[in-house]
Amino acid sequence: MNRINPLHIGILLIVILAFFIFQLGEAKKELHETNILYKETLTLSTQLVGLREVYGDKNAIKKSINRILNQSSLKSANIVKKVTSTGLKISSESMDRGALNSLMGKMLNGSYNIASLKIKLLSDKTASLKMEIKW
Numbered sequence: 001m002n003r004i005n006p007l008h009i010g011i012l013l014i015v016i017l018a019f020f021i022f023q024l025g026e027a028k029k030e031l032h033e034t035n036i037l038y039k040e041t042l043t044l045s046t047q048l049v050g051l052r053e054v055y056g057d058k059n060a061i062k063k064s065i066n067r068i069l070n071q072s073s074l075k076s077a078n079i080v081k082k083v084t085s086t087g088l089k090i091s092s093e094s095m096d097r098g099a100l101n102s103l104m105g106k107m108l109n110g111s112y113n114i115a116s117l118k119i120k121l122l123s124d125k126t127a128s129l130k131m132e133i134k135w
Contacts, residue, residue, distance in 0.1 A: 054111045087134040
């Protein structure tokens with residue numbers, strides 16, 4: 001009566017084997033999900049590196065904006081440029097529509113991080129502008 005039945009040992013080994021097979025299946029699923037998340041993170045980091053290259057270079061942004069603001073069509077617009085540590089503020093109290101269209105065409109087609117933009121119509125031909133660009 002004190003002896004262990006070999007059938008019980010066999011059943012115990014089969015139950016333990018089934019448990020380990022189940023655990024292995026769960027681990028494989030988790031590994032597959034982790035691989036998918038890794039690939040998504042890799043593509044996201046690649047995109048972020050590309051965005052940093054486009055928006056992160058302060059000197060290139062400053063040169064590009066200076067080149068835009070020094071155009072002959074914007075000379076009569078009396079544009080005031082103020083550089084801060086976090087970005088650049090551009091304002092004009094009164095500019096004609098042609099200059100405003102030219103400036104907005106260049107700024108919105110460029111790769112600038114425009115934080116705020118306020119255009120107020122003063123008359124049929126003039127408008128005021130306030131724009132903030134962040135680095």
